[in-house]
Amino acid sequence: xxxxxxxxxxxxxxxxxxxxxxxxxxxxxxxxxxxxxxxxxxxxxxxxxxxxxxxxxxxxxxxxxxxxxxxxxxxxxxxxxxxxxxxxxxxxxxxxxxxxxxxxxxxxxxxxxxxxxxxxxxxxxxxxxxxxxxxxxxxxxxxxxxxxxxxxxxxxxxxxxxxxxxxxxxxxxxxxxxxxxxxxxxxxxxxxxxxxxxxxxxxxxxxxxxxxxxxxxxxxxxxxxxxxxxxxxxxxxxxxxxxxxxxxxxxxxxxxxxxxxxxxxxxxxxxxxxxxxxxxxxxxxx
Amino acid sequence: xxxxxxxxxxxxxxxxxxxxxxxxxxxxxxxxxxxxxxxxxxxxxxxxxxxxxxxxxxxxxxxxxxxxxxxxxxxxxxxxxxxxxxxxxxxxxxxxxxxxxxxxxxxxxxxxxxxxxxxxxxxxxxxxxxxxxxxxxxxxxxxxxxxxxxxxxxxxxxxxxxxxxxxxxxxxxxxxxxxxxxxxxxxxxxxxxxxxxxxxxxxxxxxxxxxxxxxxxxxxxxxxxxxxxxxxx
Numbered sequence: 006x007x008x009x010x011x012x013x014x015x016x017x018x019x020x021x022x023x024x025x026x027x028x029x030x031x032x033x034x035x036x037x038x039x040x041x042x043x044x045x046x047x048x049x050x051x052x053x054x055x056x057x058x059x060x061x062x063x064x065x066x067x068x069x070x071x072x073x074x075x076x077x078x079x080x081x082x083x084x085x086x087x088x089x090x091x092x093x094x095x096x097x098x099x100x101x102x103x104x105x106x107x108x109x110x111x112x113x114x115x116x117x118x119x120x121x122x123x124x125x126x127x128x129x130x131x132x133x134x135x136x137x138x139x140x141x142x143x144x145x146x147x148x149x150x151x152x153x154x155x156x157x158x159x160x161x162x163x164x165x166x167x168x169x170x171x172x173x174x175x176x177x178x179x180x181x182x183x184x185x186x187x188x189x190x191x192x193x194x195x196x197x198x199x200x201x202x203x204x205x206x207x208x209x210x211x212x213x214x215x216x217x218x219x220x221x222x223x224x225x226x227x228x229x230x231x232x233x234x235x236x237x238x239x240x241x242x243x244x245x246x247x248x249x250x251x252x253x254x255x256x257x258x259x260x261x262x263x264x265x266x267x268x269x270x271x272x273x274x275x276x277x278x279x280x281x282x283x284x285x286x287x288x289x290x291x
Numbered sequence: 292x293x294x295x296x297x298x299x300x301x302x303x304x305x306x307x308x309x310x311x312x313x314x315x316x317x318x319x320x321x322x323x324x325x326x327x328x329x330x331x332x333x334x335x336x337x338x339x340x341x342x343x344x345x346x347x348x349x350x351x352x353x354x355x356x357x358x359x360x361x362x363x364x365x366x367x368x369x370x371x372x373x374x375x376x377x378x379x380x381x382x383x384x385x386x387x388x389x390x391x392x393x394x395x396x397x398x399x400x401x402x403x404x405x406x407x408x409x410x411x412x413x414x415x416x417x418x419x420x421x422x423x424x425x426x427x428x429x430x431x432x433x434x435x436x437x438x439x440x441x442x443x444x445x446x447x448x449x450x451x452x453x454x455x456x457x458x459x460x461x462x463x464x465x466x467x468x469x470x471x472x473x474x475x476x477x478x479x480x481x482x483x484x485x486x487x488x489x490x491x492x493x494x495x496x497x498x499x500x501x502x503x504x505x506x507x508x509x510x511x512x513x514x515x516x517x518x519x520x521x522x523x524x
Contacts, residue, residue: 170391174380180342181378185392185441186366 007139012257018145020253021152022214025207026226027233027245028159029200035176035240037193039088039098043105045227047083047201050109051076051208052218053117056124065127069209076205077198079109084197106224113220121219124212148210155203156246163242172196176240232271236278238285247286292354293318293445293475294339299348299358301338308334310499311348316445316492321468321476323486323507325521326496332479333375335496336447339477340372341365352445367394371442375449375479377434381423385414385433388422392437400440406473407436410466428459432466445475452482464489483523487511495520 030044054075059068087105091097130144163169171192175182183189211226212218233252237244252271260267278286294316301309309331316322326332337343339350341362350358357365366372380388393400408415411432417425422433431451438446448467452460460482467476468489480486487493493510495503497520503510510516517523 167390170383170387174383174391177380177382178378180362181374181380182391183362184340184342184366184372184374184378185437186363186394188361188363 007137008261010139011141012261013254014141014145014149016254016257017250018148018152018214018253019257020250021148022207022211023226023229023233023252024152024246024249025155025203025210027230027237027249028156028242029196029203030227030230031234031237031240031242031245032172032176032196033200034234036172036179036196037088037092038095039092040095040102041083041088041200042099042102042227043083043087043109044102044200044204045223045225045230046106046109047076047080047204047223048208048211048226048230049113049218049220049223050079051205052124052212052222053113053122053208053220054205055209056122056212056218057117059125059127065130069206072209073202073205076208077202080198080201080204081194083109083201084194088197106227110220110223119220121217124216124218126213130213144214148214151206151210155206156242159203159242168192168195229271232275234285236275236285238288241285241287244285244287292316293320293352294477295349295351296335296339297349297351299335299338299345299350301334301343301345303334303343308343308499309338309345312338312496312499312501313348314494314501314504316475316477318444318475319471320492321471321478321490322492322494323490324477324479324494324496325481325483325486325510327521328481330496331499332496333449334499336372336374336449336477336479339365339447340370366441369443369445371438371446371474373431373434373438373446373448373451375453377430379422379425379430379434381421383422384419385422385425386418388433388437389440392441394441403440403473404436407439410469411436427455428463431455431463435467435470439470439474442474445477446470447477447479449479450481451478452480452485460485483517483521 026048030041033039033041051072055068055072058071059065062068083105087101091101126144130147133140133142163173171182171187175189175192179189229252233245233248237248251274255270255274256267259270292315296312296314298311298313299309300311312335324332324335334343338345341360345358348358349356352368352370357368389404413429414433414436422430425433435448451463455463464485470476478486478490487507490507493504493507494501502520503516514524
């Protein structure tokens, strides 16, 4: 029982980190029809910036906020310089964003180090909490709590504000949104910044979680995020949350019980969903 | 003049769809654009909205050239648009649909909304209901009301009768006619009998060109033209 609960918490924490990366990706794809392969690079930048700022300031909170700001600034440049000129052209988007991913990953090596960097936890998040025989790692609970708060904030933004209505409507029918007098390009930029910020937040939270960060980590997590976006339904934040938790928890249990299937399980999940419901679990309806 | 199109030409990919379309819409009137399928009626409305950008010609709204503005700028000038597929967001409630549409949410827009809800009481009744659960006629009412609250003078309505039961079409046409007291309407319609009852001016399109235009009564009296271009006696 204690093993199962630990695996569940571990899976949930991993799922939350993937959700932070995937939710921005799904909004960007759903609203802008841009498959942004550079998104994982923002995640890696968040991790490196977070570790660097924590070392500088000795404040974990400041490090996270700083990493998010850096991620958003980088996202702003990416959107303006790389993505805006290729809106509507998927082949060019693929090439440009993949190229962008490589460039920003290499820049990590230039600014920081080509070698893996160790990431440490602040003292107050170290250790564990015990419930009888069950021992839960404090930081994993912290990651889950942050993820839940971010999800609820995003959910409120999308369902309770006019801006959220615009974003949701833009995912469904961009032409109609423009015909209502809304400048969709401004909304694109906002969504891109939001997605970049969340990716950087995910990266900054992942760094102490995994203990070691490296420049290529963006692509590794981006693949998981793409699976989550497809399983959850392109454009659906709720779908991303559910799919990310599924991927995280399934991965956690499989790695323990059937380790030889732990890598294949995500692909099998995606295949099953595509066969049963090609638009994904929560695919946006028109 | 509320709206004036002067020799507009529009291409969709390599296809030359609108080939020098000129028409004008007088303030406070209902002008109906007739034509068979593929004549270019929908593309004309989409060109006015900037959704199918024109390559040549001019579009003037209240005397101002708008032909090369972006869609959202054209909408902000005060032109409301009801597309052929209604453009309803099915996951949105009626209330959310209006919240999305109302740019300013000022007294003027609130007054317009109140008038629309008086005109279409079903929308008030289903205020918290998801739009996807409304009937075809109610969705059309929602699409028209949404366009109206966000406009300040001109509504472009594309085939509102499509897919509706005859009784609903009659009701809808009656509502559109009563909107004339508040706004100007350019209506694309295939249902000649209904549209000719509410329209004062007409234009007839064929193969991307305006082939006839004038007072609606002239078309009512001209069976040969109706037969030739609309296939109805």
